Amino acid sequence: MTVRVRFAPSPTGYLHIGSARTALFNYLFAKHNKGKYLLRIEDTDRERSTPEAIEAIFSSLNWLGLQPDEEPIFQFSRAERHAEVAHELLKKGHAYYCYCSPEELQIMRDEAAAKKLPPRYNGMWRDRDPATAPATIKPVIRFKSPQEGSLTINDHVQGAVTVQNNQLDDMVLLRADGTPTYMLSVVVDDHDMEITHIIRGDDHLNNAFRQYHIYAAMGWDIPEFAHIPLIHGADGAKLSKRHGATSADVYKDMGFLAESMKNYLLRLGWAHGNDEIINEEQAIEWFSLEGIGRSPARFDMAKLHNLNGHYIRHQDDESLFKLTEPFIEKALGYALSTEEKQRILQGMSGLKERAKTLIELGESAVIYVKTLPLDEKATALMTPENISYLNKLLQKLEGCDFSHDALEAILRSSAEEFGIKLGQLASPLRVAITGQTISPSLFEVMEILGKEESLKRIQKII
Numbered sequence: 001m002t003v004r005v006r007f008a009p010s011p012t013g014y015l016h017i018g019s020a021r022t023a024l025f026n027y028l029f030a031k032h033n034k035g036k037y038l039l040r041i042e043d044t045d046r047e048r049s050t051p052e053a054i055e056a057i058f059s060s061l062n063w064l065g066l067q068p069d070e071e072p073i074f075q076f077s078r079a080e081r082h083a084e085v086a087h088e089l090l091k092k093g094h095a096y097y098c099y100c101s102p103e104e105l106q107i108m109r110d111e112a113a114a115k116k117l118p119p120r121y122n123g124m125w126r127d128r129d130p131a132t133a134p135a136t137i138k139p140v141i142r143f144k145s146p147q148e149g150s151l152t153i154n155d156h157v158q159g160a161v162t163v164q165n166n167q168l169d170d171m172v173l174l175r176a177d178g179t180p181t182y183m184l185s186v187v188v189d190d191h192d193m194e195i196t197h198i199i200r201g202d203d204h205l206n207n208a209f210r211q212y213h214i215y216a217a218m219g220w221d222i223p224e225f226a227h228i229p230l231i232h233g234a235d236g237a238k239l240s241k242r243h244g245a246t247s248a249d250v251y252k253d254m255g256f257l258a259e260s261m262k263n264y265l266l267r268l269g270w271a272h273g274n275d276e277i278i279n280e281e282q283a284i285e286w287f288s289l290e291g292i293g294r295s296p297a298r299f300d301m302a303k304l305h306n307l308n309g310h311y312i313r314h315q316d317d318e319s320l321f322k323l324t325e326p327f328i329e330k331a332l333g334y335a336l337s338t339e340e341k342q343r344i345l346q347g348m349s350g351l352k353e354r355a356k357t358l359i360e361l362g363e364s365a366v367i368y369v370k371t372l373p374l375d376e377k378a379t380a381l382m383t384p385e386n387i388s389y390l391n392k393l394l395q396k397l398e399g400c401d402f403s404h405d406a407l408e409a410i411l412r413s414s415a416e417e418f419g420i421k422l423g424q425l426a427s428p429l430r431v432a433i434t435g436q437t438i439s440p441s442l443f444e445v446m447e448i449l450g451k452e453e454s455l456k457r458i459q460k461i462i
């Protein structure tokens with residue numbers, strides 16, 4: 001059996017971070033099993049399913065490298081096929097026309113509400129002769145849900161879950177206007193796409209029972225299920241906007257790398273011993289549904305930052321520069337010149353050591369374009385005494401070769417000559433060169449900036 005899984009988002013305008021994790025789990029499960037990972041856009045809500053909302057999903061999946069192995073399926077385009085199955089169920093005796101009027105349905109709802117029960121269709125037309133149907137009502141097609149016994153689903157995450165069949169009422173499959181309901185469409189699509197494992201959020205666990213009965217009535221193979229717990233915020237409540245960003249795209253804009261995001265999302269609800277840093281190759285090798293935890297994972301921003309710092313440090317300079325370029329230009333407010341790009345690329349290995357996001361990295365890279373405005377700490381270092389040291393140093397630097405080692409040597413000998421510690425000279429120099437009290441190796445920065453630019457900066461501050 002070839003494993004075939006799908007990610008089936010409903011377009012809402014952005015890709016929720018929890019959905020991104022669902023996509024990732026599907027992707028990893030498919031790759032681990034040398035199967036196929038498919039994408040189905042559940043675009044039946046015509047109001048919300050705008051081209052922009054669909055594009056937002058594609059764009060986030062692209063960013064994360066979670067592109068499907070086959071062309072995406074659009075659910076709305078398959079409505080005729082869904083209706084066909086509703087009629088087949090009718091023919092097989094597993095569905096029936098229901099001619100209830102809106103008033104009758106309202107009475108059923110009111111009765112249930114009075115008993116504090118969820119709304120439930122009372123099976124009024126289940127066994128009734130359609131010959132008695134009122135001519136004025138266009139019927140819906142309802143599923144004849146089994147009422148005896150119970151159904152146990154052995155979910156790969158939730159374990160064995162049992163629901164009494166009489167808990168499920170006869171749901172609508174096809175509306176009076178001939179459009180299919182969600183519950184029918186999902187089953188037909190999953191069957192036609194030959195899906196073997198359904199991995200999705202546990203908010204769909206209840207649906208699995210209704211869906212199971214449709215598969216069974218059609219005589220179709222029933223897929224395996226794995227319902228993963230939703231992501232919660234740090235306070236334990238379901239992750240929502242009030243906890244911070246819930247859109248995958250926003251994390252891209254905040255300067256997280258796709259690799260760190262994937263590693264983070266993987267660990268959020270899935271474990272392989274105590275491993276925290278898990279690259280994609282290892283993830284594919286190790287992923288299993290059994291590794292998914294049963295309780296909701298909590299989103300931890302600090303952990304995501306740390307992971308991102310790790311992946312930034314381990315990224316090669318060239319590709320890191322490309323990823324950071326838009327952030328640098330944003331920090332600067334204009335496009336980089338070729339010379340500036342060159343300098344930043346040379347400085348990348350030093351810059352990337354301390355950045356936790358591409359925004360931070362972009363901001364710190366600005367030192368290779370201009371000095372940053374002095375903050376309080378930096379200003380405090382610009383004492384008359386320090387300025388006089390810088391003045392004396394400037395003359396020495398004029399005749400100096402601007403290589404890392406030569407610069408270090410001259411700084412050391414100057415400090416000695418001035419009777420101060422190396423740090424006492426390096427700190428104001430760092431401020432003069434970068435505008436900051438913390439930066440990558442000062443000698444490296446000066447070497448990359450070159451003599452002309454470095455001296456200009458020192459003169460300016462003096």
Ligand code: GLU
Nearest residue numbers: 008009010042186200204
């Ligand atoms: N479209 C549903 C959602 O976005 C998922 C349906 C499914 O995975 O079966 O929640």
